[in-house]
Amino acid sequence: MALFDFNTNHKALVWTMFLVFIGLTCIVAYYPAYEMSSYEPLPDQQPLTQDQRRGLEVYVSENCAACHTQQVRNIEMDKAWGKRPAIPQDYVFSKARLNFWVQSPSLLGSERTGPDLTDVGNRKGSLDWQLLHLYEPRAVEPNSIMPSFRWLFYEVDSNFVRESDVVVKGLPDKYIKDKRKKVVATEDALALVDYLLSLKQHPLPEGMEAPEFIPLKPKEEKSGGGATASAGPDGKSLYEGTCAACHQSSGEGVPGAFPSLKGSGIVNNDMGETHIKIVLFGKDDNPNYGPMQPFGDQFTDEEVAAIINYERSSWGNDSAPVTADEVKEVREANE
């Protein structure tokens, strides 16, 4: 059997290594890659616009995926990042080959040093927040360790700001040396934000079942449902998870960009209707502040009520609580 005498036959040795390895690679790489690379998009799922595509290129160029994942895994803890686990269709447009030089971007990521971005367009839907955060993350999140992407912005004397320029609002004085200047976003920054705001988990069509989240402890799910169900949603953690990005944990907001809730006339008004309206449908009529995105689609009536009641009873605020039924009324009246 000289053919398989690897000790002395270098040809047989090398060819065996090569062919068997190719065979194994077919099983774990070529076959699944072939299977996974051709999915039809979900109905109504839109391809990226030209601007969003440019934003994705900036995202890749700055290597955002080094710290930010874009995959909601099918385990319980990832519920924080999306309503359902990710499915292959979610990536049909974003994971097409980027261009001749660059392959399909590795968006799923393997490190979650920063938050997952699958659904960031819903969570942080404000252009002003995104720009301020890119220019100086610590202006909105004091504990953030994200780099500040200053090179995506430039400074302009406040007299020469053009109509079309998008100025970063609410930047604290300590982050800008020359007080006469304003910070203006480059087209790259605007494209990147455009892409980030487009990151929203696409709803599944009717009849298509989403994969389920796997709970950590299946036993407790089955037996211990009664005790937790009655407690209702926790207004504080909902506020911290979503609202605090702009209005801050202190409720004081960021002057010039996001209004303070502490001592606010709307929050402290015992008639809760305006307050509910703003949370459900957003607000864009105050020239001093950036627009607020609507949150009606993200939260149930109970959750909206819990958030509002937390705001109404914190930081020295003291006004009458609202109920889920009131939220429902406002929602139905305005839809």
Place this chain on the structure above:
Amino acid sequence: MIYLRSKLHVLLFAVLVSVNVTGFAANEEEIDSWLHGAGVIGTIALVLMILALGVIIALARFNSYIKGYKQKKIEKNNLQFNEDILSMDSDQIDQILEQRKASLNYKLSGEELCGKEAPTDKRGLIYEITHDPKPTFVAKKQRRSKVFLRTDPELKKIVIAFISASAFWLIFGTVVGEFAALKFIWPELDHVSWLSFSRLRPVHTNTVFWGWGSFAMIGLAYFVMAWTSNTKLHSYKMAWTSFILFNLNIIFGNLALLMGVNNGGGEFREYIWPIFVPFFIVPLVMTFINFYQTVAHRKVREIYISNWFIFASIIWTAVVAVTAYLPINGLGETAIAGYFMHMGVGMWFMTFTLGLIYYYLPASLNKPIYSYALGVVALWTQMLFYTMIGTHHFIFSPLPWWLQTIAIIFSVGMIIPVTAGTVNYLMTMRGKWSHLAKSYVMPFFLVGVCFYWIGSMQGSLQATRYTNYVWHFTDFNVAHSHITMYGIISFVLWACMYYIMPKLTGKEPKQFLVGGHFWLAFVGMFAYTLPLMIGGTMRGLSWLQGAPFMESVVLMRSHWIWRAVGGSMMLLSHFVFGYNIYYMVKGYKAHASEAAEQSSATELTEELLETETI
């Protein structure tokens, strides 16, 4: 307070693991649930524990049986002795007692071995004479070899060039890594786009991969290939061309990364194809042809086991690298990403380095490898098991469930090649433990081999679904990759270098500095990895509890500081290492030409005298 609470969580986690393991072994109705994998694994662990218990009991029984047997024999002898004494007369007994007294009083004069003449050293064997031996603070290591290896000076040049380049890239890569680590503590360190964390991270990983590790391995392999085939290297021209191309790969690749041009962020393949294909894949194939032709023209009948591993490593890496750059879209790219991310490490670095151990470890101990057959088993199982496990980087992702399960099962199967390799190396070391005190080559090898087993087993455990639930996406991954790439690969490469470089250049680095390198790197690695493992666990648990994300960032801060401390020690050790290489290489050219002139000289003593005077 938060810290204390988190510490409790770590404890809780340990308890949870054990509770889950036992809970699921008993509960049949949950076989279809997600813990199925972990449950099975837990059961296996339990069975193994019982087996181990059985072995311990059996050994204890066996031991007591032997003890009883011995006791019976002793008693029998005692009876015989008593009878013998009773049968003797008093003169005989007196004679025996006198003899015993004389032998107890005997003393050595102290001059039995050396005589009374003054000592001379005709053959130049004595290294150092002292009349006043003082206890030293650190153990004094022997100069390991005085033999200036006589081999083709061209071969020496290429090996030394590769190793010097690797040392340069190691220092560069570590500086970048350290700078990136500092940014976790001071994110406002600078506002230069080229130095932003996200651009530097791939510069660090790619430099230590394609710069440090690859250069070191290939350089060391040139020597193994030519030496074990007992022939000249096939083509020096090819070797030098590949040397230049490999360097250009890192220079161009890093420049592109700093400018913000990368290949979509796929880990370890951030260099775009117009750089990676001509400057890595092409010289890789050239290197293979060079090695293959060298072995094909070998002057011995058999192919040494090291060369099996090195051939395998290069062939597999070529396949893996080409696969990585195929134009595949959608989640198909993610399937390839998992495959490449792991094969780049397992097929290139691990397989290659194992091959190097099979030559350099026995060579440094001056004895053959323990088992050739075990090495062959390790090679083929490495291929079978390692290839299948890439998807364990994407557990719970939208990749197919069966692919994830395969990855987990084969990750556990890695026990076979890893244990086969470890046993082989440790058994080779057996009986040569005194080398631990004699030189630093052995300590480097021992650390590398121990980490080979521990790091790989830890990786297998990390691949299971339950541990993934907690650890994935956290800094635990970073710790694991440093345990393996640093603890295994780097330590083994250093061992090989400290063995071969003095032989090539005829200059031995100062043992104090080699020791400084060893201890700084060793302690630094623990300061780096342990805090990240603890912090990573705490972070995963914080996510499990549904705490706000920023809480998990804040709790990592102290761990990131420790990581930077460990990183600084590692960086310092690399400067020392760089100096050691510089010290050995500096002025070696004279030796190379002298060695060429002397190639006809026959007497070993001449060379000995020559190196003695350096």
